[in-house]
Amino acid sequence: MIAGSRLSLNLITVDHWSLPEAAERCAAAGIGWVAPWRHQLAKTGVERCAEAIRAAGLAVSSLCRGGFFTVPGADADNRRAVEEAAAIGAPVLVLVCGPPQDGDLPAARAAIAAGIERLLPHAADHGVRLAIEPLHPMMIGERSAIVTLGEAPALARSYASPHVGVAVDAYHVFWDPQLEPLLASANGLVAAYHVCDWLVPTTDLLAGRGLMGDGIIDLPRLRALVEAAGYTGPIEVEVINPSLAELPGDELLADIKARFARI
C-alpha cells in the first residue's frame, strides 16, 4: 500500500478500464486504495482481480455492492457478494438496499432489515463489514428504499454488531439540513465515505455526477463531520459520469489526486 493518502479510487469512476488495467494505473499514479464493483470482478474473474490488486501493491477499501433485499432471490447473491469481498481483501461490502416493489415503503424497509439480518452471520464469518448506504431520494424507485442519513444509522445500530455500519456518500446525503446531528448520531458506525460533487444543473439521475470542486457540495465540511463521527479510513472517490472516459487516463488520475487534496 502506498502510504500517506486516504484516497481510494472507486473503480466505477473508471469503468471503461478493466480491473487489472485500473490497478496498474492507480499504482503508477500513487493511489494506494481501490474499490471494485462486482461486475468488474465478474468480467475478469475474482481470483485474477485479487492477484492484480496484490501485484500492484494496492489495498481494497470496499466492494460495491450487495443489497437489493426487496428483490426475490437476493439472499444467495448476497452471500456470494460477501465471499467475493473476502476473496479480494475488502473489509467492507457496500449495501444498496433495494427499491420498494410497490407503494408500501414501510414493507420495503422491513424486508431490507430482515435481509441484512439473514446476511449478517455470513458476513461475520468472513470478516466483512456490511455498510448500509442511504441513496439519494431520487433513486428510491430503482435502487433503494433507504434514502436518509436518519434511517441508515438507526438500522445499522439495531443489529448491535461490529459487522454492520453505514456508508456515507456525499452525493447522496449533502442536501440534508440535519447533516450535523445525524452524523453525530452515527458515531462509530461510519464504515465508508464516498465523495464526488453535485453539478448544477443536474440532468441525469444516475450518471450526472461531478468531480470534487465542480459542484455545490461543501466537501470539507462534510469530511469534518464524518471524521468527528470517528471515521478515519480510506475515502473513496466515486464519480459516475461517462464523460470521464473521454479524458486521458493519466490526466484523469492526476486531476482526481489534485482535487482530493483540496477536500
Place this chain on the structure above:
Amino acid sequence: MIAGSRLSLNLITVDHWSLPEAAERCAAAGIGWVAPWRHQLAKTGVERCAEAIRAAGLAVSSLCRGGFFTVPGADADNRRAVEEAAAIGAPVLVLVCGPPQDGDLPAARAAIAAGIERLLPHAADHGVRLAIEPLHPMMIGERSAIVTLGEAPALARSYASPHVGVAVDAYHVFWDPQLEPLLASANGLVAAYHVCDWLVPTTDLLAGRGLMGDGIIDLPRLRALVEAAGYTGPIEVEVINPSLAELPGDELLADIKARFARI
C-alpha cells in the same frame, strides 16, 4: 364553484392550453378549482385571467409561484406575485424558495428565511397566505434549498403568523421515512396539498411525473396524514409531464377525475 369535490387542477398540468381555455374546459368537466402559474397569467394578462376564472365559475386554490429568495432582486418580484395572487382570488401563494448560490446551504436557508420575513407584511396586507413548499432533494441545485418536510414547517412556524404555512406535494416528500411524525408536527400549517405520482423508472428530474396511480406513491395514506394535520381544502393535481399534451383534453380531464376519486 362546483360543489362536492376537492379536486383542483394545477394548470401546469395543461400548460399547453391558455388559461381561459383551461378554465372553460375545467368548468365543462365539472372541475371546480384551478391553480394557475404566473407565466400563464403573464401570457394572457392578469385581469383577463381573473375574468376568465370568474366567468367559468371557478375558485382558485393557489398561485404558483413566488420564492427564489436566494437570487438578487427577488423581493420586488415576490411583491408582484402576492399582488397577482390577490388579483385572481388565490388565497395561497406557493413558494419555491430558491437554490443555494454555492456550497453554503446554511447561508441559502438563512437568505430564504429573511426573504419570507420581508415579504410577509405584504402578503398579510393582501390576505394571501405564503406556502413554503419543500421540493424533492434532487431539485436543490436549481430550485430550492428547502428540501424536507422537517424544515419547512419549522420555518413556517418561526413567523408565528397565520399568513405563512406549508405546501405539501406528494411527489416531493413521499420518500421520507418520517412522514407520519413530520406531518403530525405540521398540524395547522398545511396550506396546500399537491398530488401526482412517482414513476419507475424516473428518467427526468423535472418533467417525469406521472398521473396518480401510475407510480409508487401511497396517495391514500399521504392524504390521510395531511387531513390528520388539519388540511381539508382543495387538493391540486399537478403533473409536470409533456406527454399529457398528446391526449385529447376531454379524455385527460376525465381520467384525472377518475384517478382522483381513488386517492
